[in-house]
Amino acid sequence: MAKKRLRKFSASVLHWFVLVFFTVLLAFPFYWMVITAFKQNLDLYTVENNPFIFNAKPTLEHLRLLLYDTRYVRWLGNTVFVGVLVVFITLLLAVPAAYALARLTGRWGQRLGIGIFLTYLVPPTLLFIPLSRVVSTLGLQDTLWSLVLVYPSFTVPFSIWLLMGFFKAIPKELEDAAMVDGLTRFGAFVKMVIPISVSGILTVVIFTFTLVTQEFVYALTFISSESNQMVGVGIPIFLVRGDVYFWGSLMAACLITSLPIALLYNIFLDRFIAGFTVGAVK
Amino acid sequence: MAVRRAKVKSMGAAQDPALGTAMFAPAALYILLLIGVPFFLAMYYAFSDARIGNTDLHFVGLENFRSILQSPSFRSAVKNSIVFTLASQIIVIICSTILSTALENKFRGRGVIRYLILLPWVAPIALGAIAWKWILDSIYSVITWVLVWLHIFKPYGAPMWLGEPHLAMASVILVHCWRLIPFSTVIMLAGQTAIPREIPEAAAIDGAGFWRTLFQIKIPMMTSIISVAVLFGTIFTFTDMTVVYILTAGGPYDSTQTLPSLAFATGIQGSDLAAGAAISLFLVPVLVVIAYLMLRVAHRAEAT
Amino acid sequence: MPVVETRNLTKVFKEGELGAVNDVNLETREGEFLVFLGPSGSGKTTLLRMIAGLEEPTAGEILIGGRVVNDLSPRERRIAMVFQSYALYPHLTVYKNIAFPLKAQNVKKELHKEKVEWAASLLGIGALLHRKPRELSGGERQRVALARAIVREPSVFLLDEPLSNLDAKLRASAREELELFHRRVGTTTIYVTHDQVEAMAMGDRVVVLDQGVVRQIGTPREVYDEPADTFVATFLGSPPMNLVEMGDFIIGFRPEHFRVAETIRDSPKVAFDLHVQNVEYLGAEYILSGSLAGRRLDGKKVIARLLLGQSFEIGKTHQFAVPEQHLKFFDRSTGKRIEPRTLEWQ
Numbered sequence: 052m053a054k055k056r057l058r059k060f061s062a063s064v065l066h067w068f069v070l071v072f073f074t075v076l077l078a079f080p081f082y083w084m085v086i087t088a089f090k091q092n093l094d095l096y097t098v099e100n101n102p103f104i105f106n107a108k109p110t111l112e113h114l115r116l117l118l119y120d121t122r123y124v125r126w127l128g129n130t131v132f133v134g135v136l137v138v139f140i141t142l143l144l145a146v147p148a149a150y151a152l153a154r155l156t157g158r159w160g161q162r163l164g165i166g167i168f169l170t171y172l173v174p175p176t177l178l179f180i181p182l183s184r185v186v187s188t189l190g191l192q193d194t195l196w197s198l199v200l201v202y203p204s205f206t207v208p209f210s211i212w213l214l215m216g217f218f219k220a221i222p223k224e225l226e227d228a229a230m231v232d233g234l235t236r237f238g239a240f241v242k243m244v245i246p247i248s249v250s251g252i253l254t255v256v257i258f259t260f261t262l263v264t265q266e267f268v269y270a271l272t273f274i275s276s277e278s279n280q281m282v283g284v285g286i287p288i289f290l291v292r293g294d295v296y297f298w299g300s301l302m303a304a305c306l307i308t309s310l311p312i313a314l315l316y317n318i319f320l321d322r323f324i325a326g327f328t329v330g331a332v333k
Numbered sequence: 334m335a336v337r338r339a340k341v342k343s344m345g346a347a348q349d350p351a352l353g354t355a356m357f358a359p360a361a362l363y364i365l366l367l368i369g370v371p372f373f374l375a376m377y378y379a380f381s382d383a384r385i386g387n388t389d390l391h392f393v394g395l396e397n398f399r400s401i402l403q404s405p406s407f408r409s410a411v412k413n414s415i416v417f418t419l420a421s422q423i424i425v426i427i428c429s430t431i432l433s434t435a436l437e438n439k440f441r442g443r444g445v446i447r448y449l450i451l452l453p454w455v456a457p458i459a460l461g462a463i464a465w466k467w468i469l470d471s472i473y474s475v476i477t478w479v480l481v482w483l484h485i486f487k488p489y490g491a492p493m494w495l496g497e498p499h500l501a502m503a504s505v506i507l508v509h510c511w512r513l514i515p516f517s518t519v520i521m522l523a524g525q526t527a528i529p530r531e532i533p534e535a536a537a538i539d540g541a542g543f544w545r546t547l548f549q550i551k552i553p554m555m556t557s558i559i560s561v562a563v564l565f566g567t568i569f570t571f572t573d574m575t576v577v578y579i580l581t582a583g584g585p586y587d588s589t590q591t592l593p594s595l596a597f598a599t600g601i602q603g604s605d606l607a608a609g610a611a612i613s614l615f616l617v618p619v620l621v622v623i624a625y626l627m628l629r630v631a632h633r634a635e636a637t
Numbered sequence: 638m639p640v641v642e643t644r645n646l647t648k649v650f651k652e653g654e655l656g657a658v659n660d661v662n663l664e665t666r667e668g669e670f671l672v673f674l675g676p677s678g679s680g681k682t683t684l685l686r687m688i689a690g691l692e693e694p695t696a697g698e699i700l701i702g703g704r705v706v707n708d709l710s711p712r713e714r715r716i717a718m719v720f721q722s723y724a725l726y727p728h729l730t731v732y733k734n735i736a737f738p739l740k741a742q743n744v745k746k747e748l749h750k751e752k753v754e755w756a757a758s759l760l761g762i763g764a765l766l767h768r769k770p771r772e773l774s775g776g777e778r779q780r781v782a783l784a785r786a787i788v789r790e791p792s793v794f795l796l797d798e799p800l801s802n803l804d805a806k807l808r809a810s811a812r813e814e815l816e817l818f819h820r821r822v823g824t825t826t827i828y829v830t831h832d833q834v835e836a837m838a839m840g841d842r843v844v845v846l847d848q849g850v851v852r853q854i855g856t857p858r859e860v861y862d863e864p865a866d867t868f869v870a871t872f873l874g875s876p877p878m879n880l881v882e883m884g885d886f887i888i889g890f891r892p893e894h895f896r897v898a899e900t901i902r903d904s905p906k907v908a909f910d911l912h913v914q915n916v917e918y919l920g921a922e923y924i925l926s927g928s929l930a931g932r933r934l935d936g937k938k939v940i941a942r943l944l945l946g947q948s949f950e951i952g953k954t955h956q957f958a959v960p961e962q963h964l965k966f967f968d969r970s971t972g973k974r975i976e977p978r979t980l981e982w983q
Contacts, residue, residue, distance in 0.1 A: 055708055062543075069435040069448060073428070077515060080451040080464040081456075083475065086468065095473070098488070102475045122381040148360035163357070165631075170368050174572035176593035177617070180600045180610045182367075186381065204367040207360055228362050236349055246618035265457040267575040272601055287463040287579050300469050305464055309456035316447050316455040396890070437907035534691055535724035540712035549737075553728045 074085065081309070088113055088303035095299060113299030118288075121297075122277050126285040131193055133281065134263045135197045148207075149214030150240055164215060171208040175268045178204075183272050197273040198281070202266065206259045207295055213258070217251030218244065218292045229235045254319050261312050265295070282308055379611035385604040397487050397611040406587045407612065410595040413502070417431040417591060418570045421509040428510070429562070433545065437525055438519070438612065461472075461577040464509050469494035498588035505589050507578060509570050516569075517562045524558030534590035557634045564627050571619055592616055631632055638703045639664035640793050641688060646697035646847075648683050651663065656695065657683045659849040663666040665793070665825050666702070666842075670816075672792075673829045674836040675846035675870070681829045682797055688827065689718050689795050702792055712741070718795040720804060723778045725770040731757075731781050732766040734905045738789045756788040759821065778812050783818060800835065803804035833873045837861065844948040864889075865981045867972040872963065876924065879939040882969065886978055889965040892924070892942040898958040906958040911939065913949050930954050947973065 089109040117123050152164050182201055191197035222243060229239040231255045270284040277289050286304045290297045379397055381390045401407045402430055453461055477491040481627060495501050528551060536546045574593035583598060585591035592615055600609015642664040649703040651657040658680040665671050673681040677841040686692040688699055690711035698705050706714050726734050733751045757763045760780040779799055786794055800808050816839055819826055830836055836843050837857040845852045845860055854866035864870035870889050878889045898908050910930040916926040968975050
């Protein structure tokens, strides 16, 4: 009896140790962002001070600097602009394509689906050099339009893959019933399938948007001027004078940008995982 | 008779090739133009003398390849790419197995912890990297402070985390692992919930304890999920240039340069598009192998 | 000494609600095939899982082989279990599946082959040893599950509705195989099912459960012919026993005992008038349904099962009767069986 209780106790101690260890390891940098963002510079840059506490009063100075003296807000605006357009383009391309692959093209559908998946494996770090040439040839160098043009190249394959899973889960009988009632196949698609798939489409919207905010290589390569940059590149590259980083404002920026994305992800996580594993394992 | 039956069947199964092609074509065309074409362009540039700002182009054969294969920074980049990727994957798989096992059963606070551990994956890569750059700063690093406080180092006697080659490599691997553990853990959790409840129960009745059940029953049953996690993780690490660029910019002395970051440094910063393209092409063999392995996993999973 | 015994066993999942298992007392006899029978939600599976050690009891004791096992983990209880889905390890061959319990209990490697082959031959699956579970049919999987269970020579087998995943045709032959297996091996077995035909066919004794409470424990004959209450009476037998309320008691008679009055000649009987409403011809028998007519019984619905050779018109009333010995009496408020009463209207 005692042996069993001891075993149970040490098992839960181990369990909690593992959880605490990983939670600290993974979440610590965000805690650090919070502390740094609100610490006064003279507190921050004194080596002897205990970094975990506020040795001087917390300050909003870094936040003020970030919002008023840097291009941060402009970058946010750029990112939203690009994000909205890319989401729009992605839906326009991916929704019909995913439906076509899920429903209409039989055996070929499977092969094409695999093909789409494979294109997702072609990384930006392979394509960015030729694309930079293409972008400058088209005169889109240093404009946000270059990103609007290029970003769907990684959002579309991924979205097709996610949506295929959703569409496959909708029973064919629904569309057949609609067609018997008089709709064309395309009409059935628009009037029946899309309304039912709203949650899937919403998931794709969220993930496309987050993919846009996360992107680094293309934005770094195509955009050179500070005011045209996206938030993911602007923060680490431009919040610096020479060699000196504005750590306080930098961390504030990281925090403000990361948390909403994290919130959105958490809400849609289960769908995302289903899409990943179903898509890969089917 | 057979013809009529076939027609009725096709309405039900709904093979409508014309509409299907029309719906699929825009996406296909776009992908062809923005992935297919640049891919071939990359190969084309690799055999040319393309430079930024220079519009004419000449064919130079294998010249680019010859010169990069001889360059020490290229060889170092290849080595680093392989080492970083392998080391990260091994660490990530071990950690995510442990973590996903710990998260398997419900407990109070599970939702909160799930949110917290996902943060590294959902935050934009560059922002996570720059946060770590601050944590590993040569003077103000919090890690240094803690180690000095524990009297492991004398004040100002701690190493420069991003300044010494081996430590810098370890730091890059650390950041990659930090980003990938949440992703892998979530995938493994999905794999664990896919195991029917009765199987670990049968193992318990058969006499297996916790560890035996984990290693001999559960993990083998999750091989296809684990493979998915490993393959994706490998791609993410192998083709990433962001972490290196922000954390160390390839330094010190190219010790953390990887193929993608070298391609960027050469092609964009160094304006030598052709050499950059040639370097990035070396990613292709690895990607092909991974694509093949993924198809194998998918095929085998379908067979069960 | 009984192999498995439970004393006041109770399991409550949610505080304040009725338990899934309430105060169950039972004991098995050596070598018997004991069936836990009940509808879904009756607690029979929970009861089995507590005996296995997969659920912790809220109260009460479980004894195996005479010692209290409440604190022992499943592997320490020397039991074997066959799940509804068989729970075969999909990534291991049949051989390795059967050998797994031996491996887990650190049996010497040299002995594995001998024991696995013994278990396999007992179930006739020697030829399947190198296959994987996904290549096997439902019946073959059952046999592998049984082989895996028996290889450790446990003191008791626990079977959780192993036939319910098989299709109807297979079920009959699989059932027969199980019965033969039990006869060969002779290990005490506890078998959970909701199918009363299985219970009657296979069980040496049946434990009838409803809402976590034991209604009756007895041989198939006892639970069928002498049900302890109305639940047992209506749960066993298809179509179920007819129950007719009469004042403060209920009379019950089985459809097969409800015959045309004339045909019952040599035993005392009780007569009823049946107003026939529906006749179903099932090939081997007729099912008549209708309502009783006359006196206080007007309108009560009853069913009769009759053999070939009789034809009835819908809408007509006939005189039926039940042999007195087959008429059962139950208390109206508790449902429990009571002594025969005199019927007022006779």
